[in-house]
Amino acid sequence: MTYDVKKYIRTDLEGFAGYSACKAPELVKTSNRIIKLDANENLYGAAPAVRQAMSAFDQYHIYPDATQFEIRRLLAEYTGVNMEQIICGAGSDQLIDLLLRLFINPGDEVINCPPTFAMYKFYTDLNRGTVVNVPRDADYNVNISGIKNALTPKTKLIFIAVPNNPTGTAISKEDIIQILDLGVPTVVDEAYYEFTGQTMISNMAKYPNLMILRTFSKWAGLAGLRVGYGLFPPVIADYLSRIKDPYSVNIAADTAVRQTMLQREYMLETVKKIVHERKRLYTELSKFSWLKPYPSAANFILCKLIKGKAKDIQQALESEGILVRCFDAPMMENCLRFSVGKPEDTDALLKALGEMGE
Ligand SMILES: Cc1ncc(COP(=O)(O)O)c(C=O)c1O
Structure with a gap:
């Protein structure tokens, strides 16, 4: 048969x-x-202390902390954001996926500004969303009026990589604020923050639609261990913590992040x-x-x-x-x-x- x-x-x-x-x-x-x-x-x-700590660690047979308490505490210190608003994942890729799972009903629209990081489209498609492309200009700047014009009642999320991958293009805080003023949940992906020093963290209190993603893959030399985090309004962080699988940040990654933060x-x-x-x-x-x-x-x-x-x-x-x-x-x-x-x-x-x- x-x-x-x-x-x-x-x-x-x-x-x-x-x-x-x-x-x-x-x-x-x-x-x-x-x-x-x-x-x-x-x-x-990775920082030398990471390699030392990982070879000395003897608890690999134990599940990791499902709340990522210690690394969220260290990240709260690093970012100045309350640890209740910080969610960690297996790379920021996982947080992109979780956000789409949280916001998207089939057919809901996600604004994407190509050329940009391919995983925004990847997870939108996988989660049955509809990608609405608002292409960048010839110098790869974001088309803000294009984003405004593309909004519909079905728009659930906007993704902006700051700076953008694969083009490296920066975008000013003023321009990001124009996008935030549209009132739609907006993901500002600061995967390369440490290389620019530009962040939207200080705007979080004013903009409850602002969500920031970061990663340990780029500046911190931990791409192979897959750790990212996001800074969210409290209500979004609460939902994300409930839909997230508990052990996605494994114990080796947890160990490495602690050491990285101590040797930052x-x-x-x-x-x-x-x-x-x-x-x-x-x-x-x-x-x-x-x-x-x-x-x-x-x-x-x-x-x-x-x-x-x-x-x-x-x-x-x-x-x-x-x-x-x-x-x-x-x-x-x-x-x-x-x-x-x-x-x-x-x-x-x-x-x-x-x-x-x-
Ligand atoms: C803009 C941007 N966001 C997110 C990521 C994903 O990073 P991670 O390794 O944390 O999943 C990358 C990786 O290339 C990236 O360029």
């Missing part, structure tokens, strides 16, 4: 494309050396070095006649190729062990994105690009 299990699957998922994630370095067979500039990680790695001055020093390096990388990339780098407020730089094919350059770099991200989508035609690493990573990237010529 044959069973057609496929016919039981949600039909709306038939065309679901999934997320195109970066390749694990161990799957790259072309070179012994790997310089990973494709996922905006912190190449200085060390990690913030690495952030300073990366910001410094970003300026150098931008200046040097601007010297290539065939590349157009975009200004970035994050730990990566997007470049458009004026000549040649981004895919070819990505593959040529990969053959030398340098992993970068390639985009070829509407408004992102023929683009490469380079994470900012250590000075020696910049040197290796620039040398390889220089040899590739025009």
